[in-house]
Amino acid sequence: MYFMLIMVKQISFVLVLLILWADIAWAQRARAAQEDDRAARKQWEEDQRADEYATSLRRRDWLKDRLILQLGMGSKYPIMGKDWFGFGAGVEYITRWHASAFVTGGFILASEDPIFHDEFSLEGGLGWRVGLAYYLFPKSPIHLGFQISYGTVFYDHESQPPMDESGQKINDVRSIIICRGYEFDVTISYLSDQWYFLQAIVGVYTIGNGLKDGGNTWGRTNDSWKRDVEGNLVSLVPTDASSSTQAIPPVGMVFGIGIGFAFEELFPDDTEIRRREREAGRTKQNQFRSSSPAPKKSTPARRGSRVDDADEY
Numbered sequence: 001m002y003f004m005l006i007m008v009k010q011i012s013f014v015l016v017l018l019i020l021w022a023d024i025a026w027a028q029r030a031r032a033a034q035e036d037d038r039a040a041r042k043q044w045e046e047d048q049r050a051d052e053y054a055t056s057l058r059r060r061d062w063l064k065d066r067l068i069l070q071l072g073m074g075s076k077y078p079i080m081g082k083d084w085f086g087f088g089a090g091v092e093y094i095t096r097w098h099a100s101a102f103v104t105g106g107f108i109l110a111s112e113d114p115i116f117h118d119e120f121s122l123e124g125g126l127g128w129r130v131g132l133a134y135y136l137f138p139k140s141p142i143h144l145g146f147q148i149s150y151g152t153v154f155y156d157h158e159s160q161p162p163m164d165e166s167g168q169k170i171n172d173v174r175s176i177i178i179c180r181g182y183e184f185d186v187t188i189s190y191l192s193d194q195w196y197f198l199q200a201i202v203g204v205y206t207i208g209n210g211l212k213d214g215g216n217t218w219g220r221t222n223d224s225w226k227r228d229v230e231g232n233l234v235s236l237v238p239t240d241a242s243s244s245t246q247a248i249p250p251v252g253m254v255f256g257i258g259i260g261f262a263f264e265e266l267f268p269d270d271t272e273i274r275r276r277e278r279e280a281g282r283t284k285q286n287q288f289r290s291s292s293p294a295p296k297k298s299t300p301a302r303r304g305s306r307v308d309d310a311d312e313y
Helices: 002-054 270-291 306-312
Strands: 066-074 087-094 099-108 125-135 142-157 176-190 196-206 225-227 233-235 251-262
Touching (some): 087 125
Antiparallel strands (some): 066 087, 125 142, 176 196
């Protein structure tokens, strides 16, 4: 009897120790879970502050190290004409100093003559442009800019199709006159952290006056003048007798519009690199969560339902 009492006391002591150990273990586990939650919350808050700083206007520069692929029509893309536009594509790189360099190329569509529809058609051609630009307002998505370029800046068509020595028409196509020169433009552009780029252009070109000024100079070409058999200067582009002394103007206004695909900043700083890493991690987690099938919840049958009645039988 005495031995049994001792065994009961020992077993009771062991049970008390086990209960105390379980309480301590559960308390430690709960404390560790709370610390993990606090650490995760603190890390999330730090990531939020870092993201807010990375995307804040205090440091954001929408223009820094951006590569843009562009499409457009008119000036810069790559040429404007008297009655229509050229269509082209190009590439532009904006440096961290907000200065950029671009090159564009494109074509002029052959078309019907807007004046003599039944008689003549207009010849098409090719154009190109290289230039430098500078953009303002880097922290705003709307940027005022200035650019200077060289290349094919204007075109028109000869008033008559080509003739042979006997004065007979060789064909019914009015030949194109493409003028090279310099151009200064003012631009309004949209560029932010989004992928798209928009641009409107208005500018002034200079191509010289060709033979009327003694010939093409300084890389400018204006071939809208020729000399007749008597040695007099005659314009190639008039469409009526009253404008026979008017050729392509040596200076004129041009317009253009463009759209483009803008890549992310190509040489980001450490702050931007970490922001992209955090964004990529969150995207990966969201994709994993969305791809994981959600566990199906079984809906217990209500008491008194037909299922319960069937189980009872």
